[in-house]
Amino acid sequence: MTGWIEALGHFLGRSAETTGYGLVLLCRTILNLPHLFTRRRMRDCLNLIFTYTLGSFTVTAVVALFTGMILALNGGDSLASLGQENLIGRIVAISMIREMGPFMTALILTASLGSGIAAEIGTMKVSEEIDALEIMSISPVKFLVLPRLIALTLVTPVMTIFAAFIGILGASIVAANNFGVTWIAFSNDALENLQLGDVQIGLIKSVVFGITIATVGSTQGLLTRGGATGVGEAARRAVVITFLLVIILGYYLSWWYLS
Amino acid sequence: MIQLENVTKVLSGRTILSNLSVTIEEGETLVLLGRSGTGKSVTLRHIVGLMQPDSGRVEVLGKSLTETSADQLAAVRSQVGYLFQDGALLNWLSIAENVALPLLETHHLAKSEVDQRVKNALREVELDHHGDKLPGEISGGMRKRAGLARALVSQPKIVLHDEPTSGLDPISSSIINKLVNRLKSTGITQVMVTHDMNSAFEVADRIALLHDGQIHALENVDDFRDSADPAVRQFLEGQISGPLSRGLLDGSSNDDDRNEVS
Numbered sequence: 299m300t301g302w303i304e305a306l307g308h309f310l311g312r313s314a315e316t317t318g319y320g321l322v323l324l325c326r327t328i329l330n331l332p333h334l335f336t337r338r339r340m341r342d343c344l345n346l347i348f349t350y351t352l353g354s355f356t357v358t359a360v361v362a363l364f365t366g367m368i369l370a371l372n373g374g375d376s377l378a379s380l381g382q383e384n385l386i387g388r389i390v391a392i393s394m395i396r397e398m399g400p401f402m403t404a405l406i407l408t409a410s411l412g413s414g415i416a417a418e419i420g421t422m423k424v425s426e427e428i429d430a431l432e433i434m435s436i437s438p439v440k441f442l443v444l445p446r447l448i449a450l451t452l453v454t455p456v457m458t459i460f461a462a463f464i465g466i467l468g469a470s471i472v473a474a475n476n477f478g479v480t481w482i483a484f485s486n487d488a489l490e491n492l493q494l495g496d497v498q499i500g501l502i503k504s505v506v507f508g509i510t511i512a513t514v515g516s517t518q519g520l521l522t523r524g525g526a527t528g529v530g531e532a533a534r535r536a537v538v539i540t541f542l543l544v545i546i547l548g549y550y551l552s553w554w555y556l557s
Numbered sequence: 558m559i560q561l562e563n564v565t566k567v568l569s570g571r572t573i574l575s576n577l578s579v580t581i582e583e584g585e586t587l588v589l590l591g592r593s594g595t596g597k598s599v600t601l602r603h604i605v606g607l608m609q610p611d612s613g614r615v616e617v618l619g620k621s622l623t624e625t626s627a628d629q630l631a632a633v634r635s636q637v638g639y640l641f642q643d644g645a646l647l648n649w650l651s652i653a654e655n656v657a658l659p660l661l662e663t664h665h666l667a668k669s670e671v672d673q674r675v676k677n678a679l680r681e682v683e684l685d686h687h688g689d690k691l692p693g694e695i696s697g698g699m700r701k702r703a704g705l706a707r708a709l710v711s712q713p714k715i716v717l718h719d720e721p722t723s724g725l726d727p728i729s730s731s732i733i734n735k736l737v738n739r740l741k742s743t744g745i746t747q748v749m750v751t752h753d754m755n756s757a758f759e760v761a762d763r764i765a766l767l768h769d770g771q772i773h774a775l776e777n778v779d780d781f782r783d784s785a786d787p788a789v790r791q792f793l794e795g796q797i798s799g800p801l802s803r804g805l806l807d808g809s810s811n812d813d814d815r816n817e818v819s
Contacts, residue, residue, distance in 0.1 A: 430645035
């Protein structure tokens, strides 16, 4: 019994410590924002944007296409039983832009990029590269975290828009083939019912998710200990923690928007 | 030049350094010896401010690192080069870019000046034809030499070496020793942690043996080699039983300690 309570205490203590570290890291990164406007940091940032976009492009496209098709298939089936299959466009467009696009993109980027950031920085930590930077008076926050945070904050909304577009495209194919809804009818229904607020909340969510992915990945990377096992553990923790935060933050942002 | 006074450090409940005191004079090369886990690397980390002592005082180049601001610490660090065990090079940068890194990020020199200094540093460690390669494309010995070039490019007054010859073949070790001796001849103060006795005898002015968190013996090379101290004899002769076999200070060890102590 005592051991169980002790373990719980350790877990809570460590979680609080990690959360505090992550928040301080985020604040320090924001304070270092002026350093972004140097040629070297800008170049690092552009390289990362290119790498991140290229690295997640295919998987995002495939997942978004099939998510849109699944949404249309299930939504269309229910609507067809009521003779309302013409409404597929608005349902798919609103859910892809407001909810599914940001959420799905965030999960893909967490798995592919967030874990990668944790593993990359974690490997640098255990191989003493972070110590080497500090000895050279190069801030790891400025040199490593800042470009990653900015790159992900920019890439996530772009990939979200791309995912929403591909998802809607996939849904329109299913709507036409399975339910006889023409492309014109589908897009008219989608555009007429989509509001600017839906796009805004989708973009706000994607920016928040991008910041979350980069911060959690960097935090876990910088807190890595224990060699190769520690690096693997850091990547795993980054994915799990970001998934949880994306779900929780997503809910509260939706609640805020709807209320 | 470097002074540690009654430095005590406890990591994960284990006392690593216990009232350790040592002074390293300008231009001197001091070699730190000791069994694994006796705090040799921890001592180096204190000298460069990567670790702060729980008690005691560390003074480098006349500045106390225990009561210093971030700016003062950066000023001290700009005069200290540190060679890590595996070079600690950034794997996405070429060797030349790695060497140029401290100059580009903190010194704000003209590009021509940076290029010239990088060229000189690479020539110094005989890597002038490998500047375009990535760290993954060169051998372990070359990576260590590249790490040394990076440590030297800022023209430091102090160079700290953490096991510079570990894992190297005898020829590569000799190249590193030759480089350390060349630095010595230029008057640079050096502290080297090593398990390589040949290397220690080849480069040291004085040799210190760490045991029980303190400097157990500190002598010049000849006196150390001929020392009658049982701990020194055990270390030099690699005997299994003796004063050094009593284990580390508080006994137990864990994963965190292994990360932090060597």
